[in-house]
Amino acid sequence: MPPRELWERFFDPDGVLEALGCGALPGDVVELGCGYGTFTTAAARRVSGTVYASDIDPMMVRATIDRATQSGLQNVVVEARDFVSEGCGRPDGSVGFVMLFNILHIEDPISLLREAHRVLHSRGVVGVIHWRRDIETPRGPPLELRPDPGQCRSWAEKAGLRWLSSPALAGSAWHWGMTLGRTTRAQRP
Numbered sequence: 758m759p760p761r762e763l764w765e766r767f768f769d770p771d772g773v774l775e776a777l778g779c780g781a782l783p784g785d786v787v788e789l790g791c792g793y794g795t796f797t798t799a800a801a802r803r804v805s806g807t808v809y810a811s812d813i814d815p816m817m818v819r820a821t822i823d824r825a826t827q828s829g830l831q832n833v834v835v836e837a838r839d840f841v842s843e844g845c846g847r848p849d850g851s852v853g854f855v856m857l858f859n860i861l862h863i864e865d866p867i868s869l870l871r872e873a874h875r876v877l878h879s880r881g882v883v884g885v886i887h888w889r890r891d892i893e894t895p896r897g898p899p900l901e902l903r904p905d906p907g908q909c910r911s912w913a914e915k916a917g918l919r920w921l922s923s924p925a926l927a928g929s930a931w932h933w934g935m936t937l938g939r940t941t942r943a944q945r946p
């Protein structure tokens with residue numbers, strides 16, 4: 758990750774969350790790989806439920822905890838977790854919004870989407886953003902690792918999710934966004 762000040766020039770967290778509908782539904786939020794908490798605290802201000810954020814990197818966990826504390830937010834829980842081996846730790850069907858932001862270039866994106874599907878309640882939404890690969894961007898993973906929206910949608914469908922929308926992301930020109938919802942049955946791995 759680049760330094761926080763640089764990273765946060767690339768997004769408008771409120772514009773992203775508004776476009777993806779975070780806060781439109783009641784319930785808790787899960788964020789997998791929260792980084793500096795760029796979106797964690799913005800989400801926590803928008804929802805009445807709790808934002809459960811996690812990251813494998815203890816420095817990112819500390820940064821996000823400090824940020825939530827300094828912002829006076831009472832509805833943020835941050836944990837050090839490896840989502841590959843431990844998932845997000847929330848019960849099945851318990852969450853209204855899952856954030857998968859700048860994370861789906863990992864080795865096994867379908868398993869992460871399955872974890873999002875597992876915790877989502879029936880009307881819940883998964884919000885995805887990632888770096889565009891069709892234009893030059895100032896940062897982001899190597900082009901060959903970046904999923905485009907079509908790739909993401911195909912992975913999501915394998916994980917039992919269905920495409921809902923691909924909204925424009927106000928103030929975040931280097932990213933694309935997508936929302937996904939639950940289907941009645943997940944496909945088997």
Ligand SMILES: C[S@@+](CC[C@H](N)C(=O)[O-])C[C@H]1O[C@@H](n2cnc3c(N)ncnc32)[C@H](O)[C@@H]1O
Pocket residue numbers: 758789790791792793794795796811812813814817838839840841857858859860
């Ligand atoms: C590119 S950053 C994105 C951070 C944040 N989602 C954002 O968009 O600002 C990816 C984050 O995912 C975390 N991460 C990577 N692999 C992980 C894993 N297996 N379990 C938990 N966190 C992970 C990294 O430590 C890093 O903070």
